Structure formats: structure tokens, C-alpha cells
Amino acid sequence: MWAAAGLVLAVLLPFAASQGDSYESFMDVSTMVGIYVCMALGLNIVVGMAGLLDLGFVAFFAIGAYTYAIFATPQANNFLHFMDFPLSGNTFWLFILIGGLVASLFGVLLGIPVLRVKGDYLAIVTLGFGEIIRIVFNNMDKPINITNGALGLSSITPPTLFGIQLLNASQFYYVVLVVALLVLFIIRKLEASKVGRSWRAVRENEIAAQAMGINLFKTKLTAFAVGALFSGMMGVIFASKQTFIDPTSFTMLESITILVMVVLGGMGSVPGVILGAAVVTILNLQVLTEVSNWLTDLSVNGGIAIPDVLSPSKMQRFIFGLLLILFALYKPKGLIQEKNRIVDPKKFTEAGENAHASN
């Protein structure tokens, strides 16, 4: 099944889209779907698997994006004098990792004070952190101009692969596809590992988990750091794809959008979250704009006056808010429910017997 999906994504989808004239814009949406899928998978670790509500996830995305953007534009010349910036597009591949690690570091720094405290303070602290990061990036143009403030950073160097500059959405699509597969692979491994099982244990019952010898603080902190890592990585890709970033791309609405993806798809369920991310991204970038355009056409040509106020592209908050409430109330497990892996008890008894025999 995975091979079939891979074939569709790598060959069929780009090929099917290549016939029309809106090829690039179609691939652009597909690329964004990929970016959001990875982010949602990252948030799924924090919210879905470890049960920690993070409402400022976009902060880590912003940190990753700015990490690359500052060094891939002449901006870094303002405070670093030992080499000449912008760095070449070859460094992009390294920066995917660096951006992720920087974001992860911030995740740990934020997690240390908050995760020690019992209670739901995490939600409000992350909410605040998301907002603070935006304010800080918005104002770090003085005394030393680091982020260029509200003007944002433009002409970010696009990545280079074997001497070819990647400029089009169709090229980015493959970059994102490879990264997404990598992320998926890592998450699948993590899910089944000891730490993945501890996350779930902590989510289900902290006291019982502690009694089984799980260190609550460490387990939560790992979830937080891994989530931030993926978010930061995608930030780097986002910055290089857009070639322009400013603080307005990283608002609370973005954080909530990613949360909607996770809740809609099914908290903790990897296939669910992929579905959720794809649905919400396409809804956000394609459907809402098209319906809005259609409504505008209708009120221009058809004489049915639909006030601009109700234009669906402005109603994201309404739609997302409603989705969150409805899913919380009626379908808290999401579209595709998380599956518990069935453990074959024979495997364990045999292994146990073998171990005994060898003794």
C-alpha cells in the first residue's frame, strides 16, 4: 500500500497535473500540503501522542524559517563579519538540520520551566510563546538589524542541487516529498520505540506511567523537542520556497490551523493526521479562495448580492473554531482513529523461553 501511495505521489500526481496550464500553482499547493503534513506530524507527537496541548507550534516553524533566511540573505552581514553572506544554496541541505536543531533547542528551553509544573499551563505558555516570538522577530531590527523587523527578509537564496537552482514549485515538490518520507519513516520508528510507548503511557495516565518507571519530565520534554525539530525543519524549507518571509506568516491562526489538522485527522493517528493536513491545506489554499471567487462572480453577474463580509476566505477562524468544537464534542478521535498495535504474545513467550534456555 505504501509503495502504491509513493508511486502516485512521485509520478502520477505531477504527471496528471502537468497537462493543464495551472501546473505550477497546482504543484505549489501540493508542496504546501507536504510542508503542512510534516508539521502536523510533528504536532501530532506533542498533542496526539504525548497529550500536551501546544498552541504556539508555529513559533518553532518561524524559528526554523528565520534561521535559514538570516544566513541566506545579506542580513547576516549586519552582525557577523568574518565571512560574506548570503551563503550559497548548497548550504540549504545542511540548514534543514540546523534550523530543526535550533527550533528544538528553543523547545527544550521553553519546556524546562513549563513541563515540570503539573497542570494545563503548557497550553497558555505556548500560546504566549507563539505571540512573543512574533513580537520579537517584528522588533529585532534594532539596535542591530537581525530580522529586518516588519519588512521581513526578501530574496532568500533558493536551494541548489548538483549546481541546479531549485526555483519552481514542481522542483520543491520533490524536495518536500523526500523530506516528508524521511519524517514519516522516523515517526513510524519512534512510534513503536520505547520512547513512543512512554509518550502514550504518559498521555493515558501520568500516575500509572510514573509507577511503571517512566520519567514524566524527560518523556514530555523529548516529545516537545522532537515536535519542534520537525517544525523547524519545515520552516527552513518554507523560507527557501517562498524566498520571502515576514512576521505576519507566523500568527496564532497558523498554530491553530495545524492543531485543526491534527484534531480533524485523529490525534495520535499518523495516517489520520496526514489526511487531516491534506484536507485542511487544500481547504485553506484552494477551496476557500475558489468559493470566494465564485461568490464574487455570482454577485457581479447573477445579481445575487452576497456581502463581502461573508466571503469564506475571511472566515477561517469561524470554520476552524467550529471544526474544533464539533470534533471535540462528537468525534474526539478524529476521522481515522489511532490504532493500538496488536502485540503477538507468542513472540514474547518464545523469546523468553529462548532466553531461559540459553541461561
Next chain:
Amino acid sequence: MLENILRTLPQVLFDGITLGTVYAVIALGYTMVYGILKLINFAHGEIFMTGAFIGTAILLAFSSLGWIGTLPIIILVLVAMFLTAGVTGAIGVGIERIAYRPLRKAPKLIALISAIGISFLLQDLVRFTTEFANDGNFYLIGPELFKSNINVPLSKMASFLSDASFKTSFLFVLVTAVALMIILDVFVNKTKWGMAMRAVAQDRDTAALMGVNVNKTISLTFFIGSALGGATGVLFAVQYGTIDPYIGFILGLKAFTAAVLGGIGNIRGAVLGGLIIGVVEMFAAANLSTLTNHVIGAEYKDVFAFIILILVLLFKPEGLLGKALHEKV
């Protein structure tokens, strides 16, 4: 440098206390709901914002009826506050009934998600209602009610101080907010309903066994918290003029910080926390660039509430007036 700071201190205190009383009354709503349900009511900031809009709309209606100028302003504002409090109180009860009550036994995470959903929904409902009514503008400017400024000639009393001034609405905001807090304190500590609220907060099941109607008590808590939030919204609109649908979010965040600082669940603590945050924020706004030699400016003032929140969680998670809770297994 210090002289400068001292010189402007009285003005900072006036502004800080005004802002602080607003935070304090909103913090009461957070603290009451948290005390009784152990749930962060994310929608509370939005209730405050909705209150600001409803109140301003009522005042604008009064203004178009020509009542402003003919009737005493204080009475008009009090009427607007009273009506608004009724509406937002009802909204609060409705939110609890629809979005929180069915989830009372569900994991905390699900209830929080529902709360954040409500918060977003309210923001957008207010936005497009305002845009409908106000020619496509999502912000609202209230009628100017208190035009005069009061000057306090401090420089005559002490030469190291400079004059301070405040809008007359400052006095009104202060007196009303303090009155609201005293009424609430008496209500919670002295009445039968207040006793029921404290009992439910302490142990819901035992309270039910003692004959307390738990659902009614929780509804009442939401009504009072939301009515206070809405009334404060009106005060905020009167004091600061322009309002938009997104004011509730960051203000709610600060008010929540105030509640945590004072000790969540503790009503007097919330008031103390609100005042501290208000004064610290205004102090930062006035003096940050002097203190840091223009490296950091007043635009970082919003960061302070957040830093306080982190520090409290690190060093005194039970808050200034709260008691450390022991985990029940």
C-alpha cells in the same frame, strides 16, 4: 536616569493601576472557572471582547438617540454595563452548556480544544457582525464620554516629580472595578450560593452528596465570571476608545498570567496579580528604553507578562496567595 524614572512614576502608577484593574476583573473570571472546573476557559478573553463590543454598540445607540449630554453619563455607562453583563453572562452560561458540560468527564485535552474552538468562533462572529453593521470595518470607535483630563500638580508638592494627568474615566473605571470586586468577594464568602461555589470547587462529588446542585452552581459561576468579563469590556472601551475583535486574546493571556501570579483559584490573588501586571507593564512601556539605553524599546512591553508567567511557574507555581496543591490519586 533614576531621576527620570522617579519623575514619571506617578503617571506610570495611574496608567498601571487603570490597566491593572481591568486585568484584575478579567483574571477573576479565569480564576473562578479554573477553581471550579480545573479548566482554562480560553473563551474568557473573547467574552471580555464581546462585552466591549456590545457595550460600545449600546453607548452608540444612546448617542444616536441624543441621550448623551442630556442624561448623566455615569448612569448611561452603568446601564450599558448592566445590559452587557446580562448578555455576556448568558453567553457564558451557553458556552458552558454547549461546549464544556458534555466534556466534563472527557480528557482535559479535549475540553481545552473545545475551549480554543469557542474562542476562535466568537472572534469571527464578532468580526463579521461588526463588519455588517459598521460598513465593512471590523473595529469600533465608541462615543467620547469623558472629555476632560484631571491634572495632578505633583511638581508643586515635590520638586522631583513631574505633573501627572488622567482622564476622568480613570476614576470611574477604578471605582466601578473595585466595587465589582468587593461585591464578588462578599458574594463568594458570605452568601449561600458562594458557599456552594466553594464547596463544588473543593470536591464536586461530596458537594453533590451534601445537596448542592452542581450543574446549577457551575452555571452560576460561568454567569458571574462572564458578566464581570463583559462589564469590564465596557469599562475598557470607555477608557481606551477603539476596540477590535482581537483585543481579547492578548489581554486574556495577561489576565490569565495575573490569575496564575496571584494563585489560581484564589479571588483576592487574582486582583493582586492583575494590579502587579498592570503596573509592571506600564512601567516597562515608560522606562524600558531609558533603562536599557535605547537597546530595547516599549514595543517589548507585551513580553513582560509572559516572562512573569514563566518565572512564577519556575519558582512559585502555586502563586503569591495560593496554596500548594497535593495531587489526588
